[in-house]
Structure formats: structure tokens, C-alpha cells
Amino acid sequence: MSILRHPLLRNPLGAAGCVLIALLVFVALIAPLLAPYSPLAQDLTQRLLPPGPAHLFGTDELGRDVFSRIVYGSRITLEIVTLVAVIIAPVGVMIGVTAGYFGGFVESALMRVTDVFLSFPKLILALALVAAIGPSLENAILAIAVTSWPAYARVARAETLSLRGADFIAAARLLGASHLRILLRHIAPLCTASVIVRLALDMAGIVLTAAGLGFLGLGAQPPTPEWGAMLAAGQPYLTDQWWVAAVPGLAILLASLGFNLIGDGLRDTLDPKAGAP
């Protein structure tokens, strides 16, 4: 009950974002029930058919049903987003918390590295990294993670600086808690809120970068129904069979729009004064 009254859901744009992402998760969960065909089944007699009753979004150059591939592709998008988040948030938080807590040389060294990574052109670095370790879905996830953790270190450090001198931390020290225990049990959990907001804001960028890597052939490899790779495969048929490229792009747009709306909505609710544009 009370979750429906959450401020994020009262904000119309935030609510729209939640609906889009809920839809994405739902489609991914029930993909086998939803997809009328196998996402990989080829039928060369049925290639490049326009959208119609038999094939909602038409068929691609190998006669695969575009709708079924889009449905299964939602699983890959969610997998990428989740794995990247699971890697970058803890890594970033640990680095930021350590820097903020210990201060001094540890802080300067860690934050220097963070700043260096923060001022890299992210996409290009991810491209170069994937090119070196070989194109695959896992490597694309790794490359995105390597280039996007610094923001979390920044956020966590800022939070830690405001907590470092707090009485409860001093109390924990007096009780004989180790530094590690204080970091993990007392400080890191308090960074969760700001890290989640940051993640919500970053998700759309992660979706777009992953799709971009897929589009360039550096992400998931065929025949995986990854949206960016599907779009690239449809490129040669753009003029006459536009749906092969258009539909996956629309799916990417909706996913990244959903995350952007949630991020915006969260910012609105948490900081009403800013009234995010």
C-alpha cells in the first residue's frame, strides 16, 4: 500500500519511468511466455517480412521474428545493467569510504586515481579496452565497469567526510571496533542512499554505452539478440526494411528513457528546490 504513495510515484515523470522499467523487468521475466517464436530460429523463406499479424515487428535478414528477439533482448539489457551496477557500486564505495575515512596520504592517492579515471573519455576507453581483450558481452560489461566506478568513489568519499567526525563513529572506536568494521558496518551502509540515486542517474548511460558497444560489434556477439547488435545488423536494409533497425533502437530508447525518468524523479523528490529540468 504505502509504496504506491512513495513520492517518486507521485511525480508524474518518475512514475512513468517506474512503469517503463517495471515493464522491462516484467517482459524479461516472462520472455518465454511472451515470445511467439524462438529468438534464434531462422527461416530463410520468411526473411525481411514487414510487420503484420504473424510477426508483430516483422522478421530480420535471417527470417527471425524481431518481436521475439526484442523480448529476449530485454534480458540481456537487464543483465548488463545489473552486473555493471553490482561491480561499480561496491568497488567505488570501498575506494571512496577508505579515502574519506583515513584521509591524508591514502586519501590523496586514491582520489588522484579516481580523478584521473573520471576525466577520461569513457566510451573511447571502453572501446580500446574491449578491442584489446576481445569483443564479448562479459568484456563489454567489464569495460563499462572499469570506466564508470569513479563517480561512486566521489559520492562515498563526500558522505564519509561528513560522517568521519560523528559521535557514533567515535563511540564505535572507543568500543574497540576495528577500522574495517567501522568502514563496512557503520559508514558504508550510510552511503547507500546517495549511491542508489547516483546509480539511477547512471543507468541510462550504461544502457546507451552497452548498446553502442553492441552496435560497433564489440558487445554481445551474434546470434545473441542484443538490441545494439540487432540494430547494426538491420543497417544494410534500412531503406526498404526499416523495421529491422528501427525497432531495436526504439527498445533502447524506451529503456534508457525509463531510467532517466526515474533518476530525474528521484532528484526531484530528494531535492525539491532544484526542480530538475
Add this chain to the structure above:
Amino acid sequence: MPFARTLARNLLAAAATILGLLIVTFVIGRLLPIDPVLAAVGDRAPADVIARVRAEMGLDLPVYEQFFIYVGKALTGNFGESVLTARPVISDIGRYFPATLELATAATLIGILLGVPMGVASAVRRGQWPDHVIRVVSLFGYSVPVFWLGLMGLLVFYAKLGWVAGPGRIDVYYEDLVPAVTGALAIDSLIAGNMTVFVNALRHLVLPASILGLYSLAYIARMTRSFMIGELSRDYIAAARIKGLPERRVIWGHAFRNILVPLVTVIALSYGALLEGSVLTETVFSWPGLGRYITNSLLSADMNAVLGGTIVVGVVFVGLNLLAEMLYPVLDPRARSARA
């Protein structure tokens, strides 16, 4: 001398970033599963040839020595030869970079010319329909995959309507007609006074620049809006209004003038983001710029070219960030003394 100190600190930070960039690209170069020696001599070469080539390539030295040599070469612009074009990477970059600059500059201009008025309108009419429309436009600009929008743009405006020219920078029969001065074809053709080439170049430029510019439009509009909202709530604005100044002068003459400094910073940052964003746009539009050079090299595992391109884009990116930092005290006298 706080200004000199800020300058020194920023320069040092930029140098550290570039050193970091070199470390990362060096490591990426080492991660390659392909042995560069075997790639050069083939796997049937006798052992002594392999050893000799290894020594020639400096690969028998300790890693840190290899790194110093690498840094020395990179700082003098020696990124090795491209396997694909058989030319030094740096001269390839020199050929392709102007096209990227032309595209990113045109896109930034579109972003400024549309984004700034949109942001101001959005702040002035806060919560009313212009604000909502502009919010939706900027959300779209942030969310849309540029490569998809590029393809759809080509489909509609080139293939179906024929309003713009297709992929590439200029039609084949106009190539090399005007002498290169700035490297930007639209400007070079104007300098040469060749209107036919100018119109053709512009027809090629307008679609990719608009699509790339959408991102910077979204970013600039959003930032302008939030700077303006902050400024319009200040006391001196109320004072100006009470004094009876026309609203137009309050907005443009007072509030807007005061957000110019942070706005310039935002524009410099968005320009850097566009250089990077051009990778995907250039691929879609077959635009012969640095982005397409990097992606083409990627697909043929031409690592010298990839890493050379990465370093150049990275250095320009860091340079723009530095510029954005430095413009603050130059444009805003208050920032000179505030930071001591």
C-alpha cells in the same frame, strides 16, 4: 598570487591525468592476446629471427623501461605505424581530426544557439508549458541512442525526402576541389569562394551535426535553466524589477550576464563529450573523422591506431576540461580571489 597557484595546480592535475591515460593505454596494449613479434614475422620464423625482432621492438627490456620508452614516444607524437593504412598513426590522425572538429564544432553551435534560449525560456516560464516541452526535449536528447537517431534521420531526410545529402563529408566529384586551410570543408570552400562545394558540404554536415548537437542541446538547455533559476531568485533581480526595468532587460541584461561564466564551462565540457560522442555518429554517417578511424581500426585489431587515437582524444578532452577550469578565474574576477 592565487591565480598562478590555481594555474599550476590545474596544470599538474592535467599532467597527472595524461600520465594516467598513458599508463592505461600502455596496459591495454599489453593485454593484447596477439604477440606483436609473431604478428610481424609469422609463426614459422626461426627462433633467432624472433629474438632479434623482439629486441628491435624493445620487448626484451624490463616492463618499466618499456613504459618509459612508450611515454617518450607518445609525448613526441610517435604512436607507431597503422597496420591498416601503413602510414604513421600521427599523420593519419592529422588527416582525420579536422573532420571530427568540424562536426563537433557545428554540433556545439547548434547546441548553443538552441539550447541557451531554450534554457532561459524554461527558467523564466518555470512550470508552464515551455518548461515542460523543453524538459521532454532534453530528456529525449539524453535518452536516445545517437546511432539509431542517425539511421532514422538518414532514412527520413535523405532516403525518403531527399532534403539532405547522404553519408560522407562531401560528394565524390567535389573531393579535393578546394585547398585545405582550416580543414573544415564548409569554411575552406567559403575561403576559396566556391559556393557549389560549400552548399554540398553543408548538405552533408547538417544532419550529423544536428543529431550530435541534440545531446549538447539537452545538456546546455538543462544547465542554463538551472543557472537561470538560481540567478533569478537573487535579491538584485528583485531590486531591478522594483526599479521598473523592463523584464527583457532584467533577464538578458542582468540575470543572463551573470550566468555566462558557468555557462562557458558547461559548453567547454559538452564540446569534449561531443568529441567522444562523434565515434558513433561518424560510424553511422561514414564521416571520415577520428571516431570512424578508431572504430575501423578496432575492427581490424590495429592497436597502434586505436591507442594513438585514444590518447589524442583523451588529451584534447583533458585540455578542454583544463580550459573550462581556467576560464573561471579569467572570466569571473570573484573567482580569482576566492580561491587562495
